[in-house]
Amino acid sequence: MSDSNIIPKWLSVGVIPLMNLFLAFCVSGLFIFFIGENPFKAIFVMIKGAFYYPGAIGYTLYYTTNFIFTGLAVALAFHARLFNIGGEGQAYVGGLGVGLVCLIFDQHVVGFLVTILAILGSVIFGAIWGIIPGYLQAKRGSHIVITTIMFNFIAAALMVYLLVNVIIEPGQMSPETRDFASGVGLEQIHILAKYLGLEMAMSPLNLSFIVALFVSVGFWFLVWRTKFGYEVRSLGHSETAAIYAGIKVSSTIIIVMAISGGLAGLVAINELLGVHNKLLLGFTAGYGFTGIAVALMGRNHPFGIFLASLLFGALYQGGTELDFEFSSITREMVLLIQGLIILFSGALAYMLNPLVERIYIKYYGNYNNA
Amino acid sequence: MKNNENKGGNEAIASLPSSTESAIELKNITKRFGHVVANSDVNLKVRTGTIHGIVGENGAGKSTLMNILFGLYKPDSGMIFLNGQAVDVNSPEKSIALGIGMVHQHFMLVPTFTVLENAMLGNEGSMLLRSGEEVVLDRLKGLSNNYGLDVDFEAIILDTPVGMQQRVEILKALNRGAKILILDEPTGVLTPQETIGLFDILRSLREQGVTIILITHKLKEIMSITDTVSVMRGGKVVADFSTEKTSPEELAENMVGRKVLLSIKKPTLKVGKPVLEVKNVSHESKDGVLVLKNISFDLKEGEILGIAGVAGNGQSELLDILSGIETLQRGQITVNDKTILPFQDWNSKKAREFGVAHVPEDRHKRGLVLPFHNYENSILGYHRNKNYSSGFLMDKRKILNFVDDLVENFDVRPRSSSISSGKLSGGNQQKLVLAREIESNPNILLVGQPTRGVDIGAIERIYEDLMKLKSKGTAILLVSVELDEIMSLSDRIVVMNQGTIVGETNSSNATELDLGKMMSGLEQV
Numbered sequence: 008m009s010d011s012n013i014i015p016k017w018l019s020v021g022v023i024p025l026m027n028l029f030l031a032f033c034v035s036g037l038f039i040f041f042i043g044e045n046p047f048k049a050i051f052v053m054i055k056g057a058f059y060y061p062g063a064i065g066y067t068l069y070y071t072t073n074f075i076f077t078g079l080a081v082a083l084a085f086h087a088r089l090f091n092i093g094g095e096g097q098a099y100v101g102g103l104g105v106g107l108v109c110l111i112f113d114q115h116v117v118g119f120l121v122t123i124l125a126i127l128g129s130v131i132f133g134a135i136w137g138i139i140p141g142y143l144q145a146k147r148g149s150h151i152v153i154t155t156i157m158f159n160f161i162a163a164a165l166m167v168y169l170l171v172n173v174i175i176e177p178g179q180m181s182p183e184t185r186d187f188a189s190g191v192g193l194e195q196i197h198i199l200a201k202y203l204g205l206e207m208a209m210s211p212l213n214l215s216f217i218v219a220l221f222v223s224v225g226f227w228f229l230v231w232r233t234k235f236g237y238e239v240r241s242l243g244h245s246e247t248a249a250i251y252a253g254i255k256v257s258s259t260i261i262i263v264m265a266i267s268g269g270l271a272g273l274v275a276i277n278e279l280l281g282v283h284n285k286l287l288l289g290f291t292a293g294y295g296f297t298g299i300a301v302a303l304m305g306r307n308h309p310f311g312i313f314l315a316s317l318l319f320g321a322l323y324q325g326g327t328e329l330d331f332e333f334s335s336i337t338r339e340m341v342l343l344i345q346g347l348i349i350l351f352s353g354a355l356a357y358m359l360n361p362l363v364e365r366i367y368i369k370y371y372g373n374y375n376n377a
Numbered sequence: 378m379k380n381n382e383n384k385g386g387n388e389a390i391a392s393l394p395s396s397t398e399s400a401i402e403l404k405n406i407t408k409r410f411g412h413v414v415a416n417s418d419v420n421l422k423v424r425t426g427t428i429h430g431i432v433g434e435n436g437a438g439k440s441t442l443m444n445i446l447f448g449l450y451k452p453d454s455g456m457i458f459l460n461g462q463a464v465d466v467n468s469p470e471k472s473i474a475l476g477i478g479m480v481h482q483h484f485m486l487v488p489t490f491t492v493l494e495n496a497m498l499g500n501e502g503s504m505l506l507r508s509g510e511e512v513v514l515d516r517l518k519g520l521s522n523n524y525g526l527d528v529d530f531e532a533i534i535l536d537t538p539v540g541m542q543q544r545v546e547i548l549k550a551l552n553r554g555a556k557i558l559i560l561d562e563p564t565g566v567l568t569p570q571e572t573i574g575l576f577d578i579l580r581s582l583r584e585q586g587v588t589i590i591l592i593t594h595k596l597k598e599i600m601s602i603t604d605t606v607s608v609m610r611g612g613k614v615v616a617d618f619s620t621e622k623t624s625p626e627e628l629a630e631n632m633v634g635r636k637v638l639l640s641i642k643k644p645t646l647k648v649g650k651p652v653l654e655v656k657n658v659s660h661e662s663k664d665g666v667l668v669l670k671n672i673s674f675d676l677k678e679g680e681i682l683g684i685a686g687v688a689g690n691g692q693s694e695l696l697d698i699l700s701g702i703e704t705l706q707r708g709q710i711t712v713n714d715k716t717i718l719p720f721q722d723w724n725s726k727k728a729r730e731f732g733v734a735h736v737p738e739d740r741h742k743r744g745l746v747l748p749f750h751n752y753e754n755s756i757l758g759y760h761r762n763k764n765y766s767s768g769f770l771m772d773k774r775k776i777l778n779f780v781d782d783l784v785e786n787f788d789v790r791p792r793s794s795s796i797s798s799g800k801l802s803g804g805n806q807q808k809l810v811l812a813r814e815i816e817s818n819p820n821i822l823l824v825g826q827p828t829r830g831v832d833i834g835a836i837e838r839i840y841e842d843l844m845k846l847k848s849k850g851t852a853i854l855l856v857s858v859e860l861d862e863i864m865s866l867s868d869r870i871v872v873m874n875q876g877t878i879v880g881e882t883n884s885s886n887a888t889e890l891d892l893g894k895m896m897s898g899l900e901q902v
Contacts, residue, residue: 237753240746248757250702251735251744252757
């Protein structure tokens, strides 16, 4: 995931992602055209759905929050050249942390305190789910990609077991816990706005978004301003140089995976403390996986990740609207469009680099290859 | 590829002209990469059946020029004539077909294939391997006898010495019909004896009409084997000489563009007490090979101890152990009166705390994190130091002040704190690494291959810095495969061969031949 050495930053983090996005939209447009709809109308509907209708922005930002957390999680691991595919499982287990804290304490402790503990719970449980693959990579050489994928499955199975057999609310059929006590949870923004006398459309956007913004700043600080971040980046760029510099590779890997897992775990505060108010099956809904594309597109920088998260948030929200407006554009079609964007800005993120490099060198180049 | 494609290159042989004609003539070759002109209006003429040397610093444009000749780059303008005819060399295949062979600095051999299989690669003789092998083997044996290219056709490349691998490369080129041979830094991996052998081969190739272009930075070799020599600087050929009418000093001056001190003034200094003692150190590699056997030596304050040897005889492992990168397995090391025993907690961090600095052999893999900015690399390994950080945080302002002084005092160009170190030239990268290690005020400095891939101007500077450090009383352990470097810098020399120390001598009574014999394991002193 190294940045190009040749072209300047504004091209690699600014122009190229936009070009990728544009390509993805072009191809999506072709598909929409083929099924007999007007692509321009479709994109208009999508933008309106994501930003214009009452509450739309709230929904978009609510999705954005999830992507910021998982995107940052993946990005931190990337900085140490670890491919953490386990964001999904880490978020899920983070939810268990939230759920357990709330179920155990919410009858005895004041709601505010329970919320703080629950946030910590999400981080710690997510971290544990990252530490285990991290440890296996660092000490046993098990490849992190394989182990994190497996840990997603283990997390899913564990949660089904617990939610069906152990922490399910007695006397009902759906695999969910009881509601958390009132007073526990992160307030939704439209309710806070009401306290301030502002009228806002209802949306699930809650204080987690603010948390996500603070975490983003913290991420930048950690990676580029601390000794630990320096060691992580050294390790990511060159393990041999890191060893030469006396950096302990295995402990750095484990700590990185702990923080990465903790970041992914924070998805649970947005979903459970901010919206559902209980622990339920499948609340992670693929956010962990999309985080990979978000991190790639955001070039592992918190600002880029914020923009990419916003894009994916808008796609999620606008996509729902698309599904709603056009009878021929189904939910699957929307998934296809999202898939194309992930393909172009994730998997093919560096496809255009050689081209842009060539053009750049031709017109502005000071590329020394003598 | 146009109509005159010809795998065996017989056409080129058939049209071989008389020896007064030029085999290669490059006219006004210009090649730009963006704004950078790698080759500017280069003219070069090489007579058939001669050995022509090309010297120049890194970045002078030698490689670009040869890559143009070999069809890897297309020149922006200019013409290439082979045997008097204008040709369009637009791919390596084409160039091979035209009878140009290239022996790269890093050999392009399949390590698990036999010598025969490697030598026939690219000209297999027949669709079926077996019948092809017979055809080719005859031809190769002929070539091998003709030119004294002594190889064992049955041997697996992995098991053969470097010298033989190089002969296989030459055979491979000849088998493809090469009449013009380009050798890129061919002696970098050879012992002095092997170099002599190679030069004998080159001479016999020359006698039989093969034209040879030799790219090297070793002026001594230019003087001993070439007929003519071109000096490149800044993308241009700045001078052409007939070798017998020039001198190394003149060549060096033309390469750098100013007078260069090739000899080094060693400060005379009383050596102090031993600061590094190595006792009976043995080491097993990950594959269970004993790479170091009972190594013992000591190193004193104000002394430079050179470790000579052909690459791969245990020097790298020794440096790794001393610098804490590898765990000590057997034996004992005493650093500044602190003793390290096998499997004790010994790592690079601790080595630095004990006053051991390390300029690693491979600055790309170890010494620098290439994508990092200079200011980040200027503290690599020292980032925990209180001068650059407080608590968890790095103090960017202090680091920037530090790196500004560093690039100024050690002449790292460009003087930039924010350029990424990967963009610096080899010499400037090395100066940066050396500067960082010297600035840590070590009392032991381990140096591996300080001038590998470094241009003459920078070499001069690096030697000066090492001498300055020595006169401050720092003990320096110098590992290098450049015998000249070892001989001119060291006070004492030990020679390693196959993981053991095969000899020790004072540098004042060392001769290149004696050292060479020891390096090849022929003689123990």
